[in-house]
Amino acid sequence: MGFLSNLFGKQSAETNLTEMKNIPVKKGPDLLSVHPDIRDLIWLNDGPNKNYILEKKESIYEYEGVRFVISFMSGEEPSSISLKLPVSFVEDSVKVERPPYYPSYAQLTPEQRGEYWKLLANPYKPGTDIGYVFILYYGLERHLLNGNYEKAFDVVLKLRDVHQNGSFQSYSANALILTGLYRQRPDLIRKFVQSIDHDFELIFSDNLYLLCMFGLDIPLSAKDIMRMAKTFEFTNLNYIKKYPDIFEEVLLANIQQKYNADVLSIKDFINAKENRKLHVQNTRIFANMSIIDTSIQVPQIADNFKLKKAVYDLLEETHEQTKVKLATLRKNGESIKKVMDEPKKKVIPVFNSDLEKTLLKEFISKKDDAVGRHFSLIALQNFYYKYRDVDVKYVDKCIAACIEDIKSLANLQIDYRKQEIERINMSSNFYSKDEINAKIVNVECFPGRIPAFERLVIIYEKNKRYNDALSVCDQAIRYYTSYGMPSQSQEFEERKEKLQNKVM
Known part of the structure; x- marks a missing residue:
């Protein structure tokens, strides 16, 4: 626990934790409480209405003379609901800890699941924590890819009109455009474009916007x-x-x-001949970690x-x-x-020591789970960075969490593969032995971005520690190159070039 000592000195992380008093109203919520728009769009991994299993897909589509190849290996669906997991409904939602980075239903606390079921009852309520919205959205993305895509498309449009979070707007726009492209449904793309009636709904790739305008x-x-x-x-x-x-x-x-x-x-x-000569970029489209390796070659209209x-x-x-x-x-x-x-009002947040202890407790509980530990460290990084203007010690703690995460990436890859193989073996009742073996052979590396790289570079550059920032860029380039993530590697190549100009 050397990392914990760096963060908290001699303070014990497992004592004096503030426990929230919960009011467990019911367990095993009634599916009829789910909003009619999404009642048949949620994914269940047990019970009589179970509708989720692992799968592998590859599809080829063409739009406006441009060929799109989409392939993906599905992992555990983060929005899938086990009705066996306990759910507690708390009167004061403010007291419920926010969901973690890259949230999934299974990893939520009983109280957080209660909040999620409130969202399922009314997904269009403004002000809902975006973490819960993302869990629902992950499941809708799976439908966009391989399910009731038209209904999911319409629900996502309605969600975009309410939830203004920039990441949600960006991911959802990309996914909706992709759906219209690979299903060769220009009417869906037109519906998406016509739905944009707020400036915040334009927070997505300019190139995809241009592709929509070009196609339509x-x-x-x-x-x-x-x-x-x-x-x-x-x-x-x-x-x-x-x-x-x-x-x-x-x-x-x-x-x-x-x-x-x-x-x-x-x-x-751009005429038909030039259209086919457009440079294409392999782009991951979805936010859903179980289908995040779903990729599409997107023509770069802007180039x-x-x-x-x-x-x-x-x-x-x-x-x-x-x-x-x-x-x-x-x-x-x-x-x-x-x-x-408008003059920016700088609000200095009050440090939340209770949340710090909760996040640390979560980190400790994942000591034998490298994947869970990775996401716990991301939560700690985000937490401490939020308080960077309160005291420099929180910047140091953020740096420590980033470095610890980077040091653990090899174990992350090993445990991720192990967990994916275990999930595939759990589906042996649905596939032949040869199919199971083929799926295991096709298990890929952990596909997620590593926020610690970017966060460290930003901190070091801001503090004029350019050589340290360059060192992190080199680490990121080696990591992303080793695990077949060229676009992420290129991003840090570009960062490195800009940093080198500052050093000179």
């Missing part, structure tokens, strides 16, 4: 171009941010002058030279013209509407 032959508006300026490598955003109305007015005039239209059609720059140059030139010209127009308005004494940055 929907032109880009001036607002679209301004929002995606950085994607087209235009980085001087000063006027876009401070004077959006004037910039949009000038940009619209330029589009009208150059293209005799109020909008920009992507298909004017098309003709489109990128046309948009960049429009933005550059508009920027210069906006500069002149602002100078003229000021000279004439006219009022200029400027978007002011």
